[in-house]
Amino acid sequence: MSITNRYLNQLGPQLTERDLSIIHEVGRFKLLTGGQLERLFFADCSDTSRARNRQAVLRRLTGHRVLARVGQRRVGGAQRGSASYFYTLDVAGQHLAQGTSGRPRRPYSWYEPTAAHFLAVAELYVTLTEGARSGSFALLDFQPEPYCWRTFGHRILKPDAFAQLGVVYPDGRRRKGSFFVEVDRANQYGAKIETKLPQYLAYYQHHRQAQPEQSFPRVVFFAPHEQRMRYLRRLIAERPDARHLFAVGSLDDPLAVLLS
Template identity: 75%
Template structure:
């Protein structure tokens, strides 16, 4: 199928607000599973119709070259069936994403080591959105790479994500917490992961000099298991001021870490 301007002009009016939201989220995370999209966009359907509706919508978007199954492969774990397929923006989706965001969306290029990383960040966002919908806190902002990066001097800090949450305390007061987040996949040891800590400390010191009164975001490392969390905890404890700005938690339970440290 040739994706021409005429084809896009005919397709665009057929897309629902949910279709456009799916394009936006898949575009900014580059790679998501059918399960992620089901939890984000079909949670209000009944248990019996949720999977069926998700399958129909994703099939339609795939047939229209809006989405593509990456490598026709499935992720492992508890997911089964089409919920475990990986999706990225196809050619039509890349063009249409310009209408869902002012920021350009680069297409995903197949590279095996990045798959778990991209999916980990997407999973974090989906979990935080689910908590937001439950009313425990409000997810005020969630930025992905490269939009969460921060430039200071001649250097660039490159967190995996930036999140901001709001919570109402029992006495009615409102509190807000901001976080730079590293979604750790237990595949960086030694010098590579160790460079992350001094980079954050350098940015912290730069920010304190520039705006000493501003609350600085908490830096959160989310690990896939307890063993890795222990390694990361020992890593950050070797630096001065680490307790002031760093937290380590589990990707499986990010809310516990975020709620434990809100400004």
């Protein structure tokens, strides 16, 4: 199928608001599973129709070359059909994303290590989105990389994500928290992780000089298990000048640290 301007002009009016939102989010995160898309965009459907509606929409968008399936379909488990696939923007989706994002991403080339990392960051976003639906907090902002990167001087700070949450307490008090997020999958040791701490400290010093009236986001390292969390805490403990900036949390329960 040739993706021409005529084809895109004919396709555009057929897309729903949900379709455009799916394009926007897949463009931002580069890679999402069908299950993650279901949790983001089909939560308002009944339990019996949720999977059926997700399958129909993703099949249609894939057929229109808006989305593409990449990687290997995962076998087994409760997920079936399109929930088991990984999705990225296809050629038509790349063109359409220019109207839904100021910085659409290039087509994704499958590479297992980066895929797992992209999906882990996306899973954090989906978890926070689901948590916000309860009304106990508001997800005010979530920026994956590279949108969350910060330039200062001739350097670039490259967090995995930036998140901002708002909480309203029963007594009417309001609190807004901002966070730089590092999603640690327990596969980086030594210098690569240790250099993250001085990078954040350098940006913190720059921020204090440039914007002393603004609070600095807390830096949260999320880890997959307790052993890794202990390792990260030891690294932070070795920098007493930075302890107040950093926190360590579990990927299984991110709200425990973000709402603390």
